[in-house]
Amino acid sequence: MISNKMMEYVSNSSIIRAMFEEGKRLSSIYGEENVFDFSLGNPNVQPPDNIKKAILEILSEESPTLVHGYMNNSGYEDIRAEIASHLSRKYNLKLTSNNLIMTCGAAGGLNILLKTLLNPGDEVITFAPFFGEYKNYANNFEGNLVVVSSNLETFEPNLEELKEKITNKTKAIIINSPNNPTGVVYSETFIKELADLLNKKQEKLNTSIYLISDEPYREIVYDGVKVPYILKYYRNSFIGYSYSKSLSLPGERIGYIACNGEMDDFENVMQSLNVANRILGFVNAPSLFQRVIGKCLDTEVDVNIYKRNRDLLYNHLTEIGFPCVKPQGAFYLFPKSLIADDKKFAVEAKKFNILLVPGSAFGCPGHFRLSYCISYEKIEKSLDSFDKLAKIYLGS
């Protein structure tokens, strides 16, 4: 009796979440300490103490009718202004509250963006490997996701292929850097080449092609790498931001969209985002946490905890023979699986109580994703299982 579209989803229910249930099952058999669940992107680093401090301050200083009440569907004007001036200082830009709309995380943000941009049959392009939800988000609004491959030795997207796949149906390009699942950060050179290509295509096709940078991992970077700020490189650009990872608040659903004020049709786009936030049922980003963000603009989680995890796991896996691009950000590794069939490889790994996500879930078979946002001790304990797994395929 449910819709045909949803019936399909229900039958193919997310591999990632299925893995989560499998983890619970294995834990009940072997004990939680002996199951190595690398399947979920749930930050394990505690939210900074500032979060609690901010909540307490707000509850004692501000009126509860303001703190928990309705505001403009775009979010509190004062909070948007504070975030805008914080971003302007940090990236040398001139953003105001008018460039921002507060959203229910980046997922809510991407949905209202695609509702704003897509007519039925329009195309959204992304680069494999990609976060599987992009396909669903495009389908929500009768759009189609078109996938462009990357160089598998560097995970840099293939711009020649992009050039061929852009048509007059192309409404948006979604990039995700630092990337889930590879951890790769796109260089400034790459972003400039991408912007140049899009500008030329816009001119040639006489269309607007919007670039959406999905950035929940912007703050989770290592070794001093810089993540280019897309609004500085391309006129028709948006940033979909989330505090889920930078402040370890994924359950609170708080983020924003920042829009380049120079973009085509800016006023209508902003008004449409406001309306889409309302009619899709978000209404507004959760109010208390909007105000919390206003007090935590300079706060971030301790990234060194993730870095230590990355180093331990990356060094060990490459040592025992897993080919893997070294991640510069996010909290994922995306090694090659030791057999071509990554789904079969995931089943094999489970025999050693290792839960991972096959690369196919990200449009990139022959690989697998490990989320290392778990405890260092757990990763240490898991290494022996990876040794045993590798031995089957690579010998001792």
Added chain:
Amino acid sequence: MISNKMMEYVSNSSIIRAMFEEGKRLSSIYGEENVFDFSLGNPNVQPPDNIKKAILEILSEESPTLVHGYMNNSGYEDIRAEIASHLSRKYNLKLTSNNLIMTCGAAGGLNILLKTLLNPGDEVITFAPFFGEYKNYANNFEGNLVVVSSNLETFEPNLEELKEKITNKTKAIIINSPNNPTGVVYSETFIKELADLLNKKQEKLNTSIYLISDEPYREIVYDGVKVPYILKYYRNSFIGYSYSKSLSLPGERIGYIACNGEMDDFENVMQSLNVANRILGFVNAPSLFQRVIGKCLDTEVDVNIYKRNRDLLYNHLTEIGFPCVKPQGAFYLFPKSLIADDKKFAVEAKKFNILLVPGSAFGCPGHFRLSYCISYEKIEKSLDSFDKLAKIYLGS
């Protein structure tokens, strides 16, 4: 460059919100104390003290990684179980956590429900006057809203007309009691007749017709009136609930859907709601406030504050000649406008600094909505303006 659908929305941008901006403009001219803004449904009664107490307890007792972290897309299992047993006790039912999914308010809930139920071209029926967003929610999923009229002397929906308008395209009926904008509560007799009609139609057409009861105002009722609990009267039924009004937390976006466990295709429906919550970008209802609700199940705002407002405004308006059905719940009056053209009447009212919403916005021209969730003193002060407005049409 934005989509055609959204272009339409942007041009017709919500009358209610436009009124909000108008209120700000008038306030800047005449001073806030001299503008009588009856246009917005933003609760003015403070959230109960228990809310703050619950937040403080949670922050001091529970792990921040749990409180602000991801959980199942349906919401925390323990919280759903607590709400289910609270409802079971209160309404003599047998609900478990499996019957519930936590949502971003009732608006988020209705959207994931319609995403679950509708194929393109399917019809959703509601009764005029109705909350204007229902049309947008149905359109989000390529569905069409079909409107059935009510008796204008009682606002009881016309079941004869409903009978005629149900076809094999009818997937859902949305009811809203206590009603926005009329404040009317549907009687048990009416609900039984409705259920009976739907059962017969289901049998005849060999389809499932789901009844969705949108209930953000369930707790806001006066004079001891009872709101029938829909799950007890009809098998294929859902309740879309929100704590926005009962706890004055509209900005926090917290609510749930309760599903009748006996409904057709129950397992698939629940699984689809879970997936729809994820892929529409809600992911989950805001986490801290899920836990707050768990500690505030027996808490409600002081309804007497609204009752006092209702009595003052209703008594005065009917006395000076506005025909009006006496509301038994919610915080709205829906009088007849004194001229047939309700939009023109709203413009006239503005000359006396009264902001109201024309009935046309609710599919019921010739009426207007007043939200009396403002201060008692403000209502007192406004009465003189209503007198002047009435005088124009009714004489002194």
